[in-house]
Amino acid sequence: MINMKTQSPLDKLASALATLGPIGHFPKAPGTWGSLASIVAAPWLFLSLPLWGRLAALAAILLVGIWACARAEVIFDKKDPGCVIIDELFGQWLALLFFHGMPIGYLIVGFGLFRFFDILKPWPVKWAEDSFPGGLGVMLDDGVAGLYAMGGLHLLHYILSI
Template identity: 45%
Template sequence: MNRAERLPKPSIRQLYTQASHFFAFGFGSGMAPKAPGTFGTLAAIPIFWLVADLSLPLYLLWLAVTFALGVYWCDRSSKALQVHDHPGIVWDEMVGYWLTMFLAPAGLLWMLAGFVLFRIFDILKPWPIGAIDRKVHGGLGIMLDDILAAVYAWLCLQALAWWLN
């Protein structure tokens, strides 16, 4: 049994009756027994598809609001479970993916490239992501390391788009 399987998870009832768990666990995608972060990022893709055509100011507002709500929901959920950054808390991956895709070219290949780049940086946690992940706690800490991974992924995606254009 791996570490994630031993950690407490919200019950199905809690997941669907407590907003903080429902959103923090990515509408249930974070309940996946293996690779919940990957499943959370996958859950972000159809939502991105719905918001991709927002105007620049509205997309930035979308990112700001989902980040702020994520700080709140992830903090509440982690405190209720008494586990900092529970692997099943995947709202941070979702917002990270949406940030990665900011100003990305349209198309499924770009969505896939953004997914792969974000997962690479989220898993590897290059400096200073890993240090921030260890030092900043609460909802802000849960969200911040994925936002930084998204910034790295965004820079790579934008460079790739520029290079291919």
């Protein structure tokens, strides 16, 4: 663990944002906890927004996340540290982008699909992680996993609507 007393205020902020506060420091499976927290918060903090608001929120999370993840890699002296989970928030909410309100079952499926693609890392998820430096790569691989999950959710919705 990094000594918070030796960090600058900006480093402390970047670390707190990158780890979503204490959630990234949970002892087991911080990415899963980050995704779960994102899903639980989504109906109130994301899905309730109009589409333009959701797009603006995602853009802000992406920009802040790129900065926070890049700083966190320096702070924790590791590429894409496990405790860094703002990328899970971005990817998980991206998967839900075009749904305004959704049944809890869809949230559960969205969570499962995102975790599946984030862990499995099919092309181009792994490619995005490896091809872009620093915080950009950390954020984009979860963005691509989120797009896969989005596609799966929309396919499910289409099949159930027939």
